[in-house]
Amino acid sequence: MPSNAPPPNIDRARILLLDQDEYSAGVLFDDLTERGYQNIKRVATSDLLAASLRELDPVVAIFNFHFQQQSSLDDCKAIKSLAPDTAVLAIVSAGPAIKMVRNWAKETQAIDVVIEKPLSDESFFLVLRDLVKSRLASRELHARAKGMESLLPSGAISALERRRGEDAEMFQAAVLFTDIRRSTQAITQFSPQDFFTILNRALSAQSAHITSFEGVVIKYTGDGVFAVFRGMGRTYLALRCAIELAKSESQQILPFGIGVAEGLVLAGLIGDSNKAGLRRQYDVIGATVNLSARLCSLAEPGEVMTTKQVHRAARVSAFRARDVGTIDIRGFEHGVECVAHDAQ
The missing domain is CATH 3.30.70.1230 (Nucleotide cyclase, GGDEF domain)
Structure with missing residues (x-):
């Protein structure tokens, strides 16, 4: 399997895309679709986040950070609070923005991986593929453990x-x-x-x-x-x-x-x-x-x-x-x- 191939069981790879910019969200949505990801839901505003998490139960949430919208980082906190087993992958521009987000992520533990923009190579999709694989495997193990737990006093x-x-x-x-x-x-x-x-x-x-x-x-x-x-x-x-x-x-x-x-x-x-x-x-x-x-x-x-x-x-x-x-x-x-x- 090529390194940039989509993960196995991609039909279970539910992706939540958080991006307040319609153009960049559309480009990223198309790129994900071309690579085999079909179960994608875009959220443009914070007030729709909780309902979208309940409806989709995403494996990974992709957060496209815009420096002029720093308050949107609170959405990452909300994801970890409402859906703690969902991985948060942030894409951030180089310079002061990525430095600030990395420090914020270290302090809050609300972001799992930070990737630098622009996404000119396959590194982002390789990281996404690995995150999806690991989270799907983790959920499967957790489900098996819960099933075994019901068999034990x-x-x-x-x-x-x-x-x-x-x-x-x-x-x-x-x-x-x-x-x-x-x-x-x-x-x-x-x-x-x-x-x-x-x-x-x-x-x-x-x-x-x-x-x-x-x-x-x-x-x-x-x-x-x-x-x-x-x-x-x-x-x-x-x-x-x-x-x-x-x-x-x-x-x-x-x-x-x-x-x-x-x-x-x-x-x-x-x-x-x-x-x-x-x-x-x-x-x-x-x-x-x-x-x-x-x-x-x-x-x-x-x-x-x-x-x-x-x-x-x-x-x-x-x-x-x-x-x-x-x-x-x-x-x-x-x-x-x-x-x-x-x-x-």
């Missing part, structure tokens, strides 16, 4: 930022599980697409409840949610959240049970420890997690099953609680004193 992101993913963490937590009852039967009642639509709607509603009570969704367990509450008030928040979930409208479509336990948990990255494999995921494990899952499996639809310890610590008295006695739970040596909360 916030605890995983915090762990990676805080510990670079190398260390495990042990802490006290209240653990909540939900599990949809008779999901196999429900699958046969809907088309695959309809079932997944209903399931995702139900899980989204559960996640919203959990987040509103300061919980963190660790993962989805197929037809349920696994969440953790930590910090002050964790037991109260977890049990209140569980009771609100038991009362939620989604119980009418896909009924589910809920389990809550409290105690020590271990959190960190698990999976392939081979650095070449890089197949690891964030998880929270431990006896408390297992107990919460077992309690969830014992709960009836619309019911919260928890331990007497959690019931006492949470001090939630606004809903009916039923002592179900000591239950033998698989994986635990001693029986567990349990309490059921019926939100009906």
